[in-house]
Amino acid sequence: MVSVDYLVIGSGIAGLSFALKMAHKCPDRTVFIVSKADEDESNTKYAQGGVASVSDLGEDSYQKHISDTLIAGDGLCDAAIVEMVVKEGPERVRELMSWGVRFDTGKNGRLALGREGGHSVHRILHHKDNTGYEIEQALLNQVRQRPNIRIFQHHFAIDLITEHQLRGANPVPTTCYGAYVLDQKSGIVETFRAEYTVLATGGVGMVYGHTTNPIIATGDGIAMAYRAGAQIQDMEFVQFHPTVLYDGKAGRSFLISEAVRGFGAYLRNKKGHRFMTDYDTRAELAPRDIVSRCIDQELKKFGDPCVFLDCTHLDIKAFKAHFPNIYDECRTRHITIETDWIPIVPAAHYLCGGIVVDPNGRTTINNLFACGECSRTGLHGANRLASNSLLEALVYAHNIFEYLEHQERFPESLTIPQWDDTGTRFAKENILIKHNTAHLQALMQDYVGIVRSTDRLHKAIKHLDVIYSEIEVLYRTMKVDVGICELRNMINVAHLIIGQCLKRKENIGGFYNIDLEPIKNSQYLKNTDGL
CATH class of the missing domain: 3.90.700.10 (Succinate dehydrogenase/fumarate reductase flavoprotein, catalytic domain)
Known part of the structure; x- marks a missing residue:
């Protein structure tokens, strides 16, 4: 049993910035960061474009940035959230710069601002074409200087701990108590008991055959939250x-x-x-x-x-x-x-939906928070405005920090069982995992891609059910490893995407079904929720 005040799952811009702020403000509290690969391997690392934020009040304005975001979101953005993120953005960007992030400047010494699709003016702060890597390294340099932060590299979070795992407790999950985590080097599943857990696990790109995402982007946080009973929404809006x-x-x-x-x-x-x-x-x-x-x-x-x-x-x-x-x-x-x-x-690039959170990053499960691409905040609506994602991650990591710094810690009165893999055995070969992963990726690429049809979506569900049944048998009978856990998560995510595609009755934003009406109808102008 490992006990910690704040457990952060994911080491991108969202997880690192939250950890850094919490460790600085509360030096008597501990922050553990779980990363399933190297500490710098995240979606953030591969973000080329930059951070969208109002910085030139001569050409730009808050209202212009808000308007561009709302237009891109095609009627499904939460206007209050858009205004909050846009107006908090400049302060969060200044914090990045104070931590050592070097955004490009022009000959006059002022920030060199780029422009991307959907933006009415130049407002993208960038570091050449590897902004994400620059941010990731600067944040890691700061995190390493905090003695109350510990990073667990090559540790894979398998499942969240809720009432499901507590013997004799109410089976309806309402509270998160941490996570079961696989140490990939020892093969031991450790119990991480946490006062508060923050999911910052990034995207789902590897569900598709062609993606810009790194190989770690298998939707782990969304799948874990879904299995724990959290509300998941707007999964049909996969941005390519x-x-x-x-x-x-x-x-x-x-x-x-x-x-x-x-x-x-x-x-x-x-x-x-x-x-x-x-x-x-x-x-x-x-x-x-x-x-x-x-x-x-x-x-x-x-x-x-x-x-x-x-x-x-x-x-x-x-x-x-x-x-x-x-x-x-x-x-x-x-x-x-x-x-x-x-x-x-x-290629599959960004998920606009995910784990539903409020303005403080709280999910529908107590003591469980989410930020970054795995969360659904209401900022993106039906389609993300370019370079708004890093900004969203910064703002929500800050909001979670501000909320939690005032929350009291509760005594450790619950007994959490250790991971039980009695009766399981080590896999002799991994061909079934590799085959089914390739099958799933081809299925999503061909049947649930940029342009969809109702017939293909129904056929995709049938194929997915076959893969799901086969992998669940393996999961119950084999010792867990990263391959089978990632595939299980990807199957959950694919199920959510397809199911919420079928719930969407109208083409809007990043969602397009050739069998549906192209003209928006206010009757359907609402967000989809979990299955």
Whole structure:
């Protein structure tokens, strides 16, 4: 049994910033951070674009940022949450800078602001094209200086501890008491008893065959919260990034930042036609859901595997200064930016739904909080505005901190049972896990992608039920390992996505079903909830 005041599951911008603030404000309390890979491996690390925040009051304003967010969210944003996040944003950004994050500046010494799809002005603070990595390293440097923070690397959270695990208690889960965590090196499942638990586990991209997310993005926090009985909402709104470098392979793909289109790049089909002007007056700067669907339509129209991003007309010297990693990655793949078009396809990128939280990050389970991509705050609505995600993570991590610093700790009066794997055995081979993972990813990519149909969704449920039954048998009879736990979580997430897709009766934002009406009807203008 390991006891801690605050258990943080996930080591991205949300988890680290919460831990840092809590440890600083309450030096007599302990904060444990559980990371299933290296401490710096998170969705944050791979965020290229930047942080959207009002900083130039000459060109920008709070109202402009609020308006852009509401427009992108297509009628499903919580307006009060949007206003809160936008107005708190500048202070959270200043905190990042005080912790050592170096945002790019111009020759005049002022912040160099980028512009991405859906933004009416330049407001994206960035560090070249690896902003997330810069933020992650700065936060880790600060966290390492706090003696009351401990990071458990290569520890995998299996399940939350609620009344389900307490013998003789009310079986209806209302309170979280921590989590069961697998030490991947020893193979031992440890009991982490926590006064308060914060889920900051990131996204779900690996549920799909093509994604911008790292391999750790298997929806673990959402799946654990779902199994514990927390409310999960808006899972149908999976945002696909329009421009991911196409190499013909499945799995994680290299992202070509939306900021490249903000910099002036054009989208062309194989004939060289700049097709976005045919679909939207904003052309390449239309919101991501629109750009992704337009690309999908071009691919289906001509039967092509990819379209192209044309940067040949841009100032290449300036391009290399702004996007050095993208330039170098293309060179390693024998793509010369000066003369070649970059082959791209859309890929699963960001989940706008997740674990429902209030403005203080509280879930529907007592003492359980969530922030970052695994949470559903009401900010994004039906479609996230580019670069609002890091801002949301910062604001909600801060709100959770402010709420918890005033909460009293409660005495350890409950007896929590240790993990019981009696009767299980070690797996002799992992072929079933690998096969079913590939099957699930192909199923979601083909049946639950950018453009959906009711028939394909129903067929996806039937296929998913087969995978679920097979994996549940393995989970009950085998010693747990990361592979089977991740696949189990991905199956839960896929079930939520498909189920809430079927509940959605109208096309809106990032959701598009060819069998539904394209015109919004206020009768259906509401959010979906758990199954």
